Amino acid sequence: MSIVSDIKERGDEAVREWALKLDGAEPTRAVADHSLLPKQAVLDLADRVERWHAAQRPADIRLEVEPGVVLERKWLPLQSAGVYVPRNLVSTLVMCAVVARTAGVEEIVVCTPPAGAGLVAAAAELLGFGEVWALGGPQAIGWLAYVRKVDKIVGPGNQYVNDAKLEVWRDVPIDLPGGPSEVVVVAGEGADPHIVELEIAAQAEHGHDAGCTVVSTLAEAEEIAPEHLVLLGSAEADADLVRNAGAVFVGDYSPVASGDYATGGNHVLPTGGWARSTGGLGLETFLKPITIQRLTREGLDLVRPTVEALAAAEGLTAHAAAVQR
Known part of the structure; x- marks a missing residue:
């Protein structure tokens, strides 16, 4: 049984056991250590990341495809995101967490290995992110997916972290597979x-x-x-x-x-x-499109022949009946 599947089955208890075995420490909130944090550099990077990614926001669109048939496509932020930050990589915290916040994500949960967690927590505190956990490796990915149950998991990691992300992918979306640089x-x-x-x-x-x-x-x-x-x-x-x-x-x-x-x-x-086939992390990583469809009586009358013909060809009689109003 893999670490991720064990966590999926046993939850927090499995997370604690694997963290003690692999990290040598129980999962806990990271304590900020500002002594080595280059504060101005972090702020400068965060400002540029925010401005560049804010400019990427896709436009909502609306089109009347036929008289009385109106389609809309709206972009909405995910409610929650888990961010994995490799040891000491405060720049990766900025690249992920700042973009998630710019997109409008309400709940941002950060995990990073215990060694170096103080530096990452200090950067998070500086930028206004309150939840950083000293928890690394596959056990962090499993915890985000099956205990915290975030909407999406992002961030790079080593081979074991990447394998864990691919394993949870069937249940929780990830940003992209990441291997050696x-x-x-x-x-x-x-x-x-x-x-x-x-x-x-x-x-x-x-x-x-x-x-x-x-x-x-x-x-x-x-x-x-x-x-x-x-x-x-x-x-x-x-x-x-x-x-x-x-x-x-x-x-x-x-x-x-x-x-x-x-x-x-x-x-x-x-x-x-x-x-x-895949691009890098961007604002759209934390957004999802929703399509809204509105038909008037006249619009439904117009498209009914199309529905009836295709439903008949596919043998779906209830679909044809559904447009008789």
Whole structure:
């Protein structure tokens, strides 16, 4: 039985047992430690993240598709969200929790491993988030899904956290699968070798399993569909041609680290080739669309023949009867 399935079956008791076994500590509210928190940097990042993501809000739409047949599509925030923050990564707290609040999510619950929880809790306190738990690993994901029962779980983590997110996905939506961090540098003609080295070294800091690749053409990069794509030299001209990447950084003065920490663009991005079909975390991650349909008597009369013909073809006689009013 997996950690997640054990928590699904036994609840808080299982969470406590796994936390003691793996974290060496019982689940508890994290106590803020402001001693090492770069407060102004956190505030600056949060301001840019909020402004950039607020601009992403999709418009509600209304269309009278036929006389007397009106459709509306409205975007509404989720009621609750669980945010997983890897050890010490206050920037990830900002990328997830600030965006959730900007979207209008009312209940935001943060989990982070006990080691380093004080720093994350300090950043949360600075930004006005009150609920941070010193609870890490798969047990945190299971707790968010099956004890707190949040509407969605977001945030990156290691292989075990990612596996746990994929396991709960059938019951609680997640943002996206996340694996080892990646960068592909397209070093076109005239690219500065020193800039290439800087980007590779920065990405390698994420660990031995980080993907650090240098190619010479966009086609090679597109085949990989990386989390981060850097275009240097003549490759800068290809920025508008990119289809498969989580985030694109163009030119000598656009390091990936600026996006990780400062620009306001989100750094929770698809890895492992998922950028072919999935984008990074954005405001829409915490929103859901609802369609509202209104028909007048005249509108129903107009669409009734369509309903009757299709219902007959599909053998659904009650559907045809339902439009006889």
